[in-house]
Amino acid sequence: MILVYVDHDRGEIDPISLQAISAATALDPDVQAVIVGHGGKELAGEIAAYGATAIHAGHHVDLFDFTPRAHARAVHSLIEKNSPRAVLAGGTPRGNEVLSHVAALMDAPFASECVSIVLTGADRADIVRARWAGNMLEEAVVVAPVLIASVQAHSFTAVAAAAPLSLTEFEVPLSEGDVLVRVQDRVGSSAGGVGLAEAKVVVSGGRGMDGPDAFSMLEDIAGVLGGAVGCSRVVTSAGWRPHAEQVGQTGTKVAPDLYIACGISGATQHIAGCKSSKTLIAINTDAQAPIMGFADYVVVDNVHTFLPLLIEKLKAANQK
Amino acid sequence: MEIAVCIKRVPLLGSAIVLTPDGMAIDTSKLGFGLSPHEECAVEAAVQLVEANGGSVTLFSMGHVDGEEQIRDQLAIGADRAVLIDTNGVEPDPQAAASALAEAISTEDTTFDLVIMGSESADYGGSQTGIRVAHKLGLPVVTSVKGLKIEGGVATCERAVGSIREVYTVTLPAVITVRDGLNIPRYASVPGRMKARKKSVDIKQVTFDEPRITTKKFTIPDREAKGATSLGSGDEAAAALVDVLKQIGVLT
Numbered sequence: 001m002i003l004v005y006v007d008h009d010r011g012e013i014d015p016i017s018l019q020a021i022s023a024a025t026a027l028d029p030d031v032q033a034v035i036v037g038h039g040g041k042e043l044a045g046e047i048a049a050y051g052a053t054a055i056h057a058g059h060h061v062d063l064f065d066f067t068p069r070a071h072a073r074a075v076h077s078l079i080e081k082n083s084p085r086a087v088l089a090g091g092t093p094r095g096n097e098v099l100s101h102v103a104a105l106m107d108a109p110f111a112s113e114c115v116s117i118v119l120t121g122a123d124r125a126d127i128v129r130a131r132w133a134g135n136m137l138e139e140a141v142v143v144a145p146v147l148i149a150s151v152q153a154h155s156f157t158a159v160a161a162a163a164p165l166s167l168t169e170f171e172v173p174l175s176e177g178d179v180l181v182r183v184q185d186r187v188g189s190s191a192g193g194v195g196l197a198e199a200k201v202v203v204s205g206g207r208g209m210d211g212p213d214a215f216s217m218l219e220d221i222a223g224v225l226g227g228a229v230g231c232s233r234v235v236t237s238a239g240w241r242p243h244a245e246q247v248g249q250t251g252t253k254v255a256p257d258l259y260i261a262c263g264i265s266g267a268t269q270h271i272a273g274c275k276s277s278k279t280l281i282a283i284n285t286d287a288q289a290p291i292m293g294f295a296d297y298v299v300v301d302n303v304h305t306f307l308p309l310l311i312e313k314l315k316a317a318n319q320k
Numbered sequence: 321m322e323i324a325v326c327i328k329r330v331p332l333l334g335s336a337i338v339l340t341p342d343g344m345a346i347d348t349s350k351l352g353f354g355l356s357p358h359e360e361c362a363v364e365a366a367v368q369l370v371e372a373n374g375g376s377v378t379l380f381s382m383g384h385v386d387g388e389e390q391i392r393d394q395l396a397i398g399a400d401r402a403v404l405i406d407t408n409g410v411e412p413d414p415q416a417a418a419s420a421l422a423e424a425i426s427t428e429d430t431t432f433d434l435v436i437m438g439s440e441s442a443d444y445g446g447s448q449t450g451i452r453v454a455h456k457l458g459l460p461v462v463t464s465v466k467g468l469k470i471e472g473g474v475a476t477c478e479r480a481v482g483s484i485r486e487v488y489t490v491t492l493p494a495v496i497t498v499r500d501g502l503n504i505p506r507y508a509s510v511p512g513r514m515k516a517r518k519k520s521v522d523i524k525q526v527t528f529d530e531p532r533i534t535t536k537k538f539t540i541p542d543r544e545a546k547g548a549t550s551l552g553s554g555d556e557a558a559a560a561l562v563d564v565l566k567q568i569g570v571l572t
C-alpha cells in the first residue's frame with residue numbers, strides 16, 4: 001500500500017497532491033490518502049476520483065489551518081497503523097515540510113522533488129530527483145522499509161481513476177509540541193505580486209532595463225495584455241522592484257502562455273522559473289545571450305528604443 | 321541575542337551546467353563559488369537582529385575547506401565567528417548533514433536563541449535540513465519565512481502561499497528557515513573586509529552517518545532546442561511581434 005498526504009487550503013485541494021496520487025497508483029494500485037484539518041473530509045469524493053481506495057481524514061479540536069508538525073503526526077500514526085511501503089506528497093513547500101517532519105520523527109531518509117520512483121525491493125528504491133530546481137537530475141538509491149518521497153510539481157500527470165468512496169475519520173494523536181507552530185493569521189497579497197504565479201502573460205525585465213523607471217513600459221505592456229510584471233534577481237537585489245515579482249529558482253515559478261524577457265540574460269536560476277512558459281519572447285541587445293536559446297521568438301534590439309515602438313503598435317491594435 | 325546561521329557554498333552556475341566525465345559531480349574548474357540568495361538573506365537578518373538587540377552571530381558551514389573564502393565574505397558583512405565542518409569531499413545525505421550540523425551547534429559554548437537557515441539549498445534542494453536540525457535540537461521550526469519580526473522573545477514570521485501570506489508566531493529558542501526576498505543583503509564594506517580577516521573560523525572534522533540516499537550519477541535534462549525565430553529589430557520587429565501575439569491568442 002502507498003499512503004499519499006493530500007494538502008489543501010481550507011477545502012481547496014492542492015493540484016500537485018493529485019499528481020502524487022497518480023504517481024503512487026503507478027507503484028501500487030492500493031493507494032490510500034490522508035488529509036488533515038478543517039474542510040479536509042469534504043474533499044474525499046474528489047480524492048477518490050483519482051483512485052485512492054481509502055481516505056483517512058484526520059481531525060482534532062486544536063486543528064484548523066495548516067499546522068505542519070500535527071499533519072506529520074497524522075501521517076506518522078497511519079504509517080504505524082497501516083505499514084505502507086511508501087509515503088508520497090506533492091513537492092510543494094507544505095508537502096516537503098510535512099514529509100520532512102515525518103522523516104525526522106522516524107529518523108528515516110526523505111527523497112524530495114522526485115521525477116521518477118521505482119520500488120526495487122523490500123527496502124530499496126531507485127529514484128531520480130531534481131537538483132538545482134530541475135536544471136540537474138540525480139539518480140539515487142534510497143534504502144528504507146518505508147520510502148518517504150515527494151514528487152516534483154508537474155512531473156507526473158494527475159489521471160482520473162474513480163475508486164469507490166471509502167472515508168474513515170480519525171482523531172490525530174497530538175502532543176503539545178505538535179501545535180506550537182501553526183498558522184495564526186492570514187493577510188492579503190503583498191503589493192505587486194498579485195497573480196504572478198497564475199498570470200497568463202508575464203512581462204519580465206532584467207538588468208538591461210537599467211533602473212526602475214523603464215519598468216513603467218513593462219507595466220503598460222502587461223496592462224494591454226492582461227498580464228503581470230516579473231523581473232530577474234539583479235532587479236530585486238538592486239531594489240528596483242519588489243521581490244514578489246522575482247521569477248526563478250529563489251523567486252516564483254511561472255508557467256504562462258506567454259513570457260516576454262526584456263534585458264534578461266537567461267541564467268540557469270532564472271530559466272528554472274520560466275521554462276514552463278508556452279511561448280517565450282526575448283528582447284536583448286546581445287544575439288548570443290543564453291536566453292535567446294530558450295526563446296521561440298527573439299528581437300535583437302535595445303529595450304529603451306524598442307519597447308516604446310511596441311507599446312505604440314500594441315495600443316493601436318488594441319483600439320481596433 | 322545569540323544567533324547561529326547555517327550557510328552552504330555552491331558553485332555559481334552560468335547558463336549551462338557541465339558535469340565531470342564520470343557524471344558524479346559538476347565540473348567546477350571554471351566556476352566561482354557563492355551562497356544561495358536564501359542564505360545571504362539569513363545572514364543579513366541575523367546581523368540586523370544583533371545590531372538592534374546586541375549579541376553575536378556564529379556561522380556554521382559544511383563543505384570543502386576552500387569554503388573559508390565564502391565564509392569570510394559573510395564575516396565581512398557583520399557575522400562574528402564561524403565553524404566550518406570539513407566534509408573531506410564527501411557529500412553527506414540530508415540526514416547525515418543535519419546530524420552533523422545539530423551536533424556542531426549544540427556542542428558550542430554559546431546557547432543559541434535562534435538558528436536561521438535557508439529554506440532549501442541551491443544545489444541539493446532537499447527542503448528538510450532545517451526541520452531535521454530542529455528535531456535534533458528539540459526546538460520548534462518555522463519554514464520558508466519571508467517576513468520576520470522579533471519582540472519580547474517571540475518571533476512573528478510571514479510566509480507566502482499563493483497570493484496570501486500566512487502568519488506564524490513562535491517563542492524562542494527556535495529554528496527559522498528563510499527565503500530570498502526577506503531583505504536586501506548588504507555589500508561588505510572595506511573596513512568590514514579588514515575586520516573579517518581577523519575573525520576566527522574553526523575547522524571541525526566529523527564522521528558522517530552512513531548515507532541512506534546514495535547518489536549513482538547526475539544527468540542534465542535535455543533542453544529542447546527551440547530554434548528561435550528572429551523577428552529582426554526596430555519598427556518591423558514591433559509589427560511582427562504584435563502579429564505573433566495575435567497568432568498565439570494573447571491579443572485579440
Ligand SMILES: Cc1cc2nc3c(=O)[nH]c(=O)nc-3n(C[C@H](O)[C@H](O)[C@H](O)COP(=O)(O)OP(=O)(O)OC[C@H]3O[C@@H](n4cnc5c(N)ncnc54)[C@H](O)[C@@H]3O)c2cc1C
Pocket residue numbers: 205206207208209231232233234235246247248249250251252262263264265266267268269270273283284285286289301302303304332333354355356357442
Ligand atoms: C542559488 C542562486 C539562485 C538564484 N535565483 C535567481 C532567481 O530566482 N531569479 C533570477 O532571475 N536570478 C537568480 N539568480 C541570479 C542569476 O544567477 C543571475 O545573476 C540573474 O538572473 C541575472 O539577471 P539579469 O539577466 O537581469 O542580468 P544579466 O545577467 O546581467 O543580464 C542582463 C542582460 O540584459 C541585456 N541588456 C543590457 N542592456 C540592454 C538593453 N538596453 N536592451 C536590451 N538588452 C539589454 C544584456 O545583453 C544581458 O543579456 C540566482 C543565483 C544563485 C546563485
